[in-house]
Amino acid sequence: MNGGRAFLWQLLALAAAVVLAPLLVGNPYHLNVLNVMALNVLVVTGLNLLIGFAGHISLGHAAFYGLGAYVSGILSSTHGWDPWLSSLAAALVVALVALVIGIPTLRLAGNYLVMATLGFNLIVTILILQLDEFTGGPSGFSGIPPLKVLGRSLASDQQFYWLVWGAALLGLLLARNLADSRVGRGLKALHDSPVAAAAVGVPTAAYKVKVFVLSAVYASLAGSLYAHYFGIVTPKTFDIFFSVELVTMCLVGGMGSLWGGFFGAAFLTPLPQVLHVFDEYKDVFFGGILLVLLIYQPQGLAGLWTRHARARAARSA
Amino acid sequence: MSGWEQLSQYIMSGLTTGSIYALAALGFCLIYNATHIVNFAQGDFISLGGLMMYTLLGAAGLPALLALPLAVAVVAGLGVVLEAAAVGRAKSREITVLIFITVAASVLFRGVFKEVWGKQALAVPPLSPDVPLKLLGATFTPQNLWILGITLAAIAVLIYFFNHTLTGRAVRAVAINPKAAALMGIDTRRMVRLSFALAGALGALAGAIITPITTASYNVGVLMGLKGFAAAVLGGYGNFLGAIVGGLSLGLLESLGAGALSSTYKDVIAFVVLLLVLFVRPRGLLGGGEETRV
Numbered sequence: 001m002n003g004g005r006a007f008l009w010q011l012l013a014l015a016a017a018v019v020l021a022p023l024l025v026g027n028p029y030h031l032n033v034l035n036v037m038a039l040n041v042l043v044v045t046g047l048n049l050l051i052g053f054a055g056h057i058s059l060g061h062a063a064f065y066g067l068g069a070y071v072s073g074i075l076s077s078t079h080g081w082d083p084w085l086s087s088l089a090a091a092l093v094v095a096l097v098a099l100v101i102g103i104p105t106l107r108l109a110g111n112y113l114v115m116a117t118l119g120f121n122l123i124v125t126i127l128i129l130q131l132d133e134f135t136g137g138p139s140g141f142s143g144i145p146p147l148k149v150l151g152r153s154l155a156s157d158q159q160f161y162w163l164v165w166g167a168a169l170l171g172l173l174l175a176r177n178l179a180d181s182r183v184g185r186g187l188k189a190l191h192d193s194p195v196a197a198a199a200v201g202v203p204t205a206a207y208k209v210k211v212f213v214l215s216a217v218y219a220s221l222a223g224s225l226y227a228h229y230f231g232i233v234t235p236k237t238f239d240i241f242f243s244v245e246l247v248t249m250c251l252v253g254g255m256g257s258l259w260g261g262f263f264g265a266a267f268l269t270p271l272p273q274v275l276h277v278f279d280e281y282k283d284v285f286f287g288g289i290l291l292v293l294l295i296y297q298p299q300g301l302a303g304l305w306t307r308h309a310r311a312r313a314a315r316s317a
Numbered sequence: 318m319s320g321w322e323q324l325s326q327y328i329m330s331g332l333t334t335g336s337i338y339a340l341a342a343l344g345f346c347l348i349y350n351a352t353h354i355v356n357f358a359q360g361d362f363i364s365l366g367g368l369m370m371y372t373l374l375g376a377a378g379l380p381a382l383l384a385l386p387l388a389v390a391v392v393a394g395l396g397v398v399l400e401a402a403a404v405g406r407a408k409s410r411e412i413t414v415l416i417f418i419t420v421a422a423s424v425l426f427r428g429v430f431k432e433v434w435g436k437q438a439l440a441v442p443p444l445s446p447d448v449p450l451k452l453l454g455a456t457f458t459p460q461n462l463w464i465l466g467i468t469l470a471a472i473a474v475l476i477y478f479f480n481h482t483l484t485g486r487a488v489r490a491v492a493i494n495p496k497a498a499a500l501m502g503i504d505t506r507r508m509v510r511l512s513f514a515l516a517g518a519l520g521a522l523a524g525a526i527i528t529p530i531t532t533a534s535y536n537v538g539v540l541m542g543l544k545g546f547a548a549a550v551l552g553g554y555g556n557f558l559g560a561i562v563g564g565l566s567l568g569l570l571e572s573l574g575a576g577a578l579s580s581t582y583k584d585v586i587a588f589v590v591l592l593l594v595l596f597v598r599p600r601g602l603l604g605g606g607e608e609t610r611v
Contacts, residue, residue, distance in 0.1 A: 057413055104596040111355060111416065115550060116595045119588040122543065126585050244420055251417060283428025290421035291403060298409040 007176050007258060011169065014262070018165045022158065031157040035229065037269040038164040039222045042171045044249045044261035046218025049175055052256025053187040054208040056106065059243045060117030063124035064094050064216040066238025068223025070128060070135060073144040073233055078134075083147045087224035091217050098216035102209040113212070121240045128235040140234035147228045160229050167225065171218060175258055178214070183207050248290045254302025263301040322454030327576045328569065329455040333530075335568020336468035337363075340523035341545020342552065342560035343475070344516035349555045350492035351512035354412055357419045358399060360542020361426040362520025365392050367528030367537055368430060369521070371439045381444050389521040395426075396517025400510050430535035438537075443529040464526045471522055472561060475515075479557075488512060540584065544571075547591035553601030562602060 025031055047061050068090045075086035101120055105112040128135045135141055146155040147163065154160050178184045189197040190204045198204055227233050245268075253264025268286075272279050297303060341359055348356040369388035373379045379387070403418050443460040450457055478485040490498040491508040499505050523545075524538055531537060544567065549555075552563025567587055575583040594601060 051413075055413075057417070101592075105599075108599055111412070112595055112599055114355070114416070115546075116592055118543070119547065119591040119595075122588045123585055123592070126582070126588075130581050241424075244424060247417065247420070255413075281428060281432070283424050283431065285428070287421050287423070287425025287428055291418060291425055294409075294414055294418045294421055295403060295407045298407070298411070298414050 010259070011172055011176070014172075015169055018169065022161060028157045031161055033270050035157060035160055035164050037265055038161075038168040039226055039229075040246070040249060040265035040269050041168040041262050042164075042222040042225075043219045043246055044253065044265045045168075045171050045175050045258075046215040046222075046261075047246055048250050048253075048256060048258070048261040049178065049218070050211055050215040051250055052258075052260075053178075053184065053191070054106070054211045055191055055256075056113040056208065056212070057247060058117040058212070058215070059114055059240065059247065060101070060121040060124075061216070061219045061246050062238045062240065062242035063117075063121040064098065064219035065223040065226070065242070065246075066124060066128065066233070066235075067094050067097065068220030069227035069233045069238065070141065070223075072224035073141055073227040074134060076145055076228070077141075077143050083145055083224075083228050087147075087221065087228070090224050091220045094216050094220035095213050098213045099209065102212040106208040106212060107205040117243075118240065121243050125235055125239045128238070135235070138235060140232050142232040144227050144231045144233070146231070147225075154228075164225055164229070167221070172258070172262065178211075179258065183210060187211065245286065248286055250300075251290060251298075252293055252300055254300030255298070257300070257302035260300055260302040267301065319454070323576065325453045325455040327572045329452075329457050329461060331569035331572035332565060333457075333461050333464050333568070334527075334571065335565035336464050337523045337527045337541055337564075338545045338548040338567050339561045339564025340468060340471065340519045341542050342549035342564045343472075343557065344519040344523075345546055345549040346555050346557055346560045347512045347516045347519070349549075351488070351509045352404065352415065354404070354415045354419065355546070356399075356513075356516060357416070357542075358423040358426060359516065359520055359545065360538040360540070361423050361430070362392050362396065362517050363524040363527075363538025363541050364430060364534070364536060365395060365426070365538075366521030366524025367441060367531075367533035368434050368439070368524075368535070370525045370528060371434070371441045371533045374442055375440070385444075385522075385525055388525050389518045392521030392524075393514040393518040396513035396515075396520075397510055399517075400513040404513075405506065405509070427536055427539070434533075434535055436535065438532040438534045441528040441533050444526070458530075460526070460529050467522060467526050471519065475557070484508075484511070544587040547587040550591055551594050551601055553603040556601065556603050559601055559603035566602075 021034065022031065025034065043061060043065055047058060051057055068087070071090035071093050072083065072086040075081040075089055076083045081089070101116050102113070105116045129138055132138075146153045148154065149163075154163055186197065186202040186204070186207050189200070189202055190207065194204060223238075249264030249268050250260060251264070252268060253262065254260030271285075272282055293300060341363060344359045344362065345356060348354065348359075366388055369391050370384060373384035373387055374381060399419070399422055403422055404415055407415060407418055409415075443458065444463045445459045447458050447460070450459065450462075479489055480486075487498065487503045488508045488511060490501065490503055491505050495505050498508075520538070520542075523541070524533070527541070528537065545564065548563040548567040549560050550563070551567055552559025552561070567590065570590065571583055571586050574586045
């Protein structure tokens with residue numbers, strides 16, 4: 001993960017594209033797809049921080065996303081909290097949960113975090129389904145109020161577009177700053193050689209837990225945005241298969257690359273919508289793409305990008 | 318029904334599902350020992366075992382004595398394909414990438430099963446006609462006995478294979494130290510492939526014997542596979558005896574827990590156990606896996 005000056009220019013280019021896109025996309029349905037894409041960019045960027053910095057994969061990010069959605073949704077509608085405040089409260093809850101999961105499992109080498117987050121996601125899904133008194137059970141939880149800015153509700157696709165893409169850009173910028181921070185450098189050292197990093201005094205376990213919590217909070221905030229945008233949340237949206245889909249986006253985009261999350265989400269979110277055939281064959285399609293990429297191109301789309309850039313640099317030199 | 322009768326009923330059903338978890342956990346162990354990866358497609362081996370039995374036994378009308386080995390062979394073949402075409406072919410040798418190859422394969426398998434067999438639940442005929450039996454107050458069907466018997470037989474065959482055959486010992490040697498095994502002239506790649514075949518066979522067996530009770534469907538094995546995974550962690554990941562102990566105790570815990578508390582949260586039990594084990598004793602009951610601290 002490196003975030004040099006080039007990254008800032010790329011981010012600026014993306015921001016320009018974000019500003020221009022609504023001029024080209026008039027159809028509210030397409031705008032809706034773009035909004036979902038931004039939500040996915042946010043979650044996957046967080047997940048990629050975990051993969052890139054801590055070298056761990058989480059199969060529980062759909063659950064963090066779901067907790068962000070359900071906790072904020074329930075607090076704001078059943079208990080009448082302000083949606084911004086309830087989103088913050090949900091993020092706090094998710095951060096605590098991530099701490100509880102991360103502290104015991106991240107000090108161990110191996111795949112314990114994958115196992116724990118997988119179990120956690122399954123538990124959350126079952127609880128959402130069974131606690132129907134609070135969550136609405138299988139039919140979902142509806143009547144969630146929209147977010148308000150300066151007294152105006154952000155209810156339309158157009159208004160939400162600015163909010164969610166703003167959040168996505170901010171998320172990318174924050175991820176880049178983290179790469180440049182003390183924690184980021186410490187974790188990079190850890191990635192290269194855990195023993196050497198520990199020997200020079202990098203508190204590796206604590207850093208890993210921090211990144212894990214941060215990445216869970218990304219998912220939670222995206223989940224809260226989702227809930228206040230759609231007004232309804234259903235358990236299926238946040239099951240283990242969505243966790244797999246999120247990791248798919250990371251891997252397709254480029255594991256641990258700053259832009260990987262963006263590429264993966266931008267590529268995989270609209271495909272089923274644009275090509276209706278794929279909706280029926282979604283599993284075959286997702287599984288197939290992921291399989292081929294993992295076997296032949298484990299660095300993902302971002303890997304192709306850097307290889308292409310390197311080849312061009314080599315030609316011009 | 319008296320308290321004792323109820324208890325023996327719970328134990329009977331706990332041992333039945335526990336056998337399935339044990340078979341799945343053994344599959345996880347075999348592949349872990351051979352490659353150090355978690356094979357998330359284990360649950361799909363179970364699904365395919367059940368689906369093949371539906372087609373061979375129900376639709377094609379083959380006798381059980383022919384259908385069962387055929388189903389096991391097909392799924393063992395799928396295990397070999399998974400290794401030969403995907404896991405073994407990957408450019409990256411990073412464990413994380415390899416694990417997600419099995420996740421991707423699982424998604425793909427499930428998609429294909431859905432296209433071939435549809436989404437509905439399919440009734441699989443039992444191995445022998447359903448007549449209610451009674452023992453110590455518990456009521457059960459011959460299928461329960463088939464499940465226990467076949468699981469015991471599979472375990473016996475595995476014990477014999479790993480202790481008394483040259484190939485079985487070679488598989489164990491590769492698990493302990495692949496480099497040393499290769500230097501001794503063992504074809505490690507073949508042994509890894511064999512482990513995938515065995516894991517497929519065990520999954521097929523589990524699916525073939527449980528689906529007459531649960532019905533078969535394209536995703537029937539997913540939850541059983543995940544619980545088998547929890548069982549493997551409970552017993553000590555990679556430990557064979559641990560897989561059996563973990564599977565049976567998880568089955569009992571689930572059925573007794575559902576009986577004592579409520580069946581609403583039955584499915585949570587396995588994953589709460591999984592988290593508790595990872596938090597408190599990651600090596601599991603009997604020890605296994607690598608608990609390295611960095």
